[in-house]
Amino acid sequence: MHALSDENRRKILEHLRRQPASVSELAAALPIARPGVSRHLRVLREAGLVEVHSQAQLRIYSLRPEPLAELDTWLGPYRTLWERRLNALHTEISRGHREERSTTQWHSQTA
Known part of the structure; x- marks a missing residue:
């Protein structure tokens, strides 16, 4: 490292x-x-x-790629952890955009 x-x-x-x-x-x-x-x-x-x-x-x-392959193997569990967290963040951001759009549509329909 x-x-x-x-x-x-x-x-x-x-x-x-x-x-x-x-x-x-x-x-x-x-x-x-x-x-x-x-x-x-x-x-x-x-x-x-x-x-x-x-x-x-x-x-x-x-x-010599072998040591890098060993490092990649060692990083695997951390990569999985971050992918899960980033996927969850993406889901929350998408959910926020959907809520924002529906709120904006509701306000334009009631105005």
Whole structure:
């Protein structure tokens, strides 16, 4: 969770979701310099979210989706809770709109 708390690290993961990349490629795609990208990649690597392999003289980073799948599984019950609450809120808002319309129609008919 700590590794995902930073917006730049989430942007790096989003980029790596589309394709593996080197530090230079990531730095070119993001509004941070190479040293910052390297520091973020270290945090992501230590958290197990990315892996690195050498390709000639480049270090290529790629996404490891397994930890994200574990996080998704862990978040499942919370997602269900919020969906129920949001559905209930939607129902109450809809009910309020219906009551508002019927009140407005009643006032226009009696006027």
